[in-house]
Amino acid sequence: MEKYNLHEIRKKYLDFFENKGHLVTNSFSLVPKDDKNLLLIIAGMAPLKPYFLGTKKPPKNRMATCQKCVRTSDIENVGKTDRHGTFFEMLGNFSFGDYFKREAINWAWEFMTKQLNISKEKLWVSVYLDDDEAYNIWNNEIGVSKNKIVRLGKEDNFWELEVGPCGPSSEIYIDRGEKYSCGDENCKPGCECDRFVEVWNLVFSQFDKDELGNYSELLNPNIDTGMGLERITAVLNDADNIFEIEPIRTIIKEIEKITNKKYKNNNKDDVSIRVITDHIRAICFLVSDGVIPSNEGRGYVLRRLIRRASRHGKLLGIKNSFLSNLSDVVIENWKEFYSNLEDKRLQIKKIIKIEEDKFEETIDQGIEILKNYIDDMKNNNETILNGYKAFKLYDTYGFPLDLTKEILEDEKLDVDEEQFNLEMENQKNRARSARDKDNKNNWDSDADFNFKINTKTRFEGYEKLSTESKVIAIIKGSQSIDTLSQNEEGYVLLENSPFYAESGGQVGDKGIFKNDKFKAYVIDTQKKNDKLLHLVNVGHGHLKIGDSLEAHVDRNRRLDIARNHSATHLLHKALKNTLGQHVNQAGSLVTDDRLRFDFTHFESLTKDELNKIEREVNEKIWNSLGVEVVETSINKAKDMGATALFDEKYGEKVRVVKMDDYTIELCGGTHVNNISQIGMFKILTESGIASGVRRIEAITGRKAYEFNLSLNDKLNTLSDVLKTNKDNLIDKAHDIMDEVRNLQKQIDSLNSKLANSKLDNILENVYNINGVNVVTKKIDGIDIDGLRQLGDKIKEKLDKAVIVLSTEKNGKVNFIATATEDAVKSGIHCGNIIREVAKITGGGGGGRPNMAQAGGNESSKIEEALDLVKSLVESQLNK
Known part of the structure; x- marks a missing residue:
């Protein structure tokens, strides 16, 4: 067999299928889009699921990709075996109701024998037990002899989920020769030995499986194939595993330089070298796709990979952080096909360095404590680490459970995970109780409203701030009543209302209800059980069910809120432009006083970055960008490029808020009509609130103006105290500090002499x-x-x-x-x-x-x- 490196095979494959009329697309992101069932892309077909399911129309009925994938289900075995890895590339060609078995089989054979020049004598195939059609194509049309076609059962050669498209598959195997055989003269595909390696799986989706397990023929059957790029490269190079192929071998060579250790000299070292080699590829590709380290979800996958690789570096004797520099090898060797690696080189290196340095701060202390635990266990002939101790390592020192398990496993020990999980749950309950204790929100205390009416309030607050309406329900405590009297407080449901209920981080409106007989102050507006509720306090008179009234929103307060909400959209975009596309909203609060915006980022912002962000937002305000609101479907909103948390639930119709061509977001909140109405934007604070999550608090409009007035008053007062004008304040402050430092030195010198005299x-x-x-x-x-x-x-x-x-x-x-x-x-x-x-x-x-x-x-x-x-x-x- 001819030897090729990984990049050569990838190019041959994609070029081949492009010549067969396939649309070749770049790899999709490792972060799934519109698929809340997947944490990360784990298979080549995963990003194409909507096309197979028929929920989206493919750009072409024939497609081919080389898809990057990450799987961590067997992460503990990475490095210990030849076949386990977390990152891999999957070659695939796909048909959505176009060609079927005959073309898929013929092209697969053509590619293997003519493009890769693999001897036909080395190739075997398997088919599903009952798939005579595939069997006959292989035998009669391709010419594979019957003794090299193996029929396998459903477990091996039938692909299906609980319901939906499914079908038989056919696999192509390469015979690596007798030296890899188990010795059985009847050895063939399906045997557990290493002689026959499955390199390409052709899935024929021809059935639709229903909830009862019934299979019906699909009108338009599909083709889904997958061939592991690393695996086929290793087989063609007669390599024992994927770590011995180029350019993966270049990563190992760099690790050898860093550690002064030779690969394949020591089995224990080899495990660590393979772990680092595998993980650094996954780390680089995850960060390039916008994942940042955190304590949950895909962010935790990345954190775990960095920590495992860092720990194995320590086992090899590396004392300082090294993964950031090692990432250059990955970027250099894969950037030609994955250009975003080069585009995000600085970001990749920075995120890895920060995370590895954070881990450095805790790992030594954690390992030392764990070693003491292990010594105690051995002295007491114990094999299970107390779960509370493992939790203390995690809670106090940031030492992850999986790393504790891994170190214990090296010592043939284990941990009581049940007790660990119990301690974790107790901690969550304590935190939850503390929040409940501090929660003084009236809405939560009366959460179970018993409405006997199905009418929903018609919200008119996008178009108007005042309207005429009618009272249809009143609640006091948790009971329906007919009347609220003077100084009484309760919840009021109207037929229609201009009051915006708290939602999406924006607080509810305040204002007044009134007619000739009463006046009531609206303290807050919320939604409960799909009902729009106004919390009111009656100023005078009586408010009754059936009363007609005028509902007036506090206009100035609403406009202040709208300024802050529109500013959050500008801030979100400015953050992405300044820090990178990994920035995503992680929470927000919009009130009339200020805005609070939480976002994903891996380090505190510098003064220059904050100034740049603040300047960009204000530039957009000064440019008087127009604000356009469009109601459309969720799919059309996505096609428009709207930013949203698309794993959230949205109705059939969504609101898209578009600020010129600068920012487009899904949003149900209230906004200004023109960005110039914001007036001014001022960042007050920037801080960290969780691992990988930062927070900015800012003000706009009148509050920003009042802030500047207050600042000016303080400068005037300071000028008076220091007896200078405002222009000379900084020079005066420096002079005073120099004088203080000189006096302190004199005092310290005198004290030192006094001490020495004693x-x-x-x-x-x-x-x-x-x-x-x-x-x-x-x-x-x-x-x-x-x-x-x-x-x-x-x-x-x-x-x-x-x-x-x-x-x-x-x-x-x-x-x-x-x-x-x-x-x-x-x-x-x-x-x-x-x-x-x-x-x-x-x-x-x-x-x-x-x-x-x-x-x-x-x-x-x-x-x-x-x-x-x-x-x-x-x-x-x-x-």
Whole structure:
């Protein structure tokens, strides 16, 4: 067989089927679109499911792809076996009601024998047990001998789901020769040995399976094929596994350079090298498709891959982060076919580096604690780690359960996952209880409204802010009533209303109901059980069922809310433009006072990035972009390019809010008519609220104007205090700070001299414990640096000594402990001493055997803490 690298085979395949009239498309994203059943794309046909199911029309009835895929179901076996991997590319040609078995089989044979030049003698095929049609095509038309056509059962050669399109399949095998055989002279496809390798699966979708398990013929049968690119490349190169083919081998070569370890010299090292080689490809492709590390969903898949690869790097002796640099090898070798790898090179490297560095902060501490647990288990002849300990590792140190399991498995140990899950659930319940305790929302306290009326309020608030209406229901507490009197509060349901109910992060409207007999203040508007409810307080008169009234929304408040809501759309787009397309909305709150926008991103924003985002939003406001609202179907909204959380549930009709050509989003909220009405946009804060999720709070319009007025007032006051004008404030502040620093240096110098003057007095109070000189002293008026310097000077004057000093400043207690080398050799450990001493003052700390420091907050207990030193030294020397 001729040898080809992975890229050559991919090109041959796609060119071949393009010449057969197929539309060749780029690989779809690893993130499924419009398929909430899939976390990631796991098969070549997965992105094409709507075409097979008939829910969408394909761009052409013949298509061919090379689809990137990620599977993590067998992640624990990656590196340990030759066949398991998380990332792979799947070649596939597809027919949607066009050609069928004859063409699929003939083209597959042509490609294998003429394009890849595989000897016909090496090829075997399998067909479904009852599929005589496929059998006859292989035998009579292709010329495969009967003894090389194997009939297999439903488990091997029939593809189906619970319901829907399904059908028999036919597989092509390559005979690798007797050296891979099990030795059975009747060995053939279907045997568990490594001789016959299945490389191409042709699925003939010709039936429709119903809920009762009945099969009916499809009017337009389909073809779905799949051939693993890495597998066929390995077989053609007579390689033992996919890690020995190019360009995957280039990743291994780079790992060899980083580690100074040779692949195939040591089995344990080989496992780690293969894990890293596999995972780095998956990591790069996931990040390039917009996935960022998080604690759930596909973000957790990425985090897990990075952490596993990082840990295996440590097992190979790599001390620092390395995956970011290793990603360059993947990008360089795959960018020709996957151009977005090059386009997002900096983003890929940055996200990997940040995540790996985060893991570096916790992994060493977590591994050390887990090692102690393992030692304890072995000493006690235990094989199952307590689930609470595993949970503590996760909850306190960020150490993932799967990594705990993996390390335990290396030691032939296990973990009590049931107890771990119980602890996890208890934590969630505690958090839920805390939220419930803090929840003062009246709507939640009366969540179970008992309406005996099916009428829905007709919402008119998009077009008008005032309307005439009629009361059709009143609720007080959770009971229907007929009347609300003066100063009473209740929920009112109208026939029609201009009041917007809280939804999509936008708060509900406020305003008034009135007629000649009463006036009621609308405090809030919400939806419950599909009913639009107005929470009202009657100012005077009586409000009754059947009353006609005028409903008036607070116009200024609504406009403030609309300004903030429209600004969130501009902000979302500006964030994507500045930070990258991985940015997605993760929550929002829109009130009349401000807007809050949560979004996916992997690090805090720089001052320059925030300025750029703020500037871009304001530029759009100054350009007076028009706002257009269109009601359409969800599919047409997607075709328009509307941004939305498409795994959310939407009705048949959706609202698309379009701001010129700058941003198009699905949104049910209220907006300004022209972006210029926002007036001004000002970012107040940017912060992290969860792993991989950031939050921006901002103001617009009147609030932004009031913010600037307040800022100006503060500048005027500051100018008066510092006795300068506003233009010179910064220079004046620098002058004052320089003066303060100089004065502080003088104070510190004087305090240091004062402390040193006490040196002789301190040395007169040395006590000896088993040949070690011990000094303890509280020193007033000195900072931690002065304390360390004094400790060093005392150490210079003494042989075999341990010194523990303390100082207190502004209520904060500081300790230092230092020891001579000969004292350390005698058993002294300053870190352990200082830790126990600091506990007395309500603090903590630690350090090395010869130097440590700690803090505390109970200055009244300093002397008590220092008195403990003597017994601690004695215990260390007596060990």
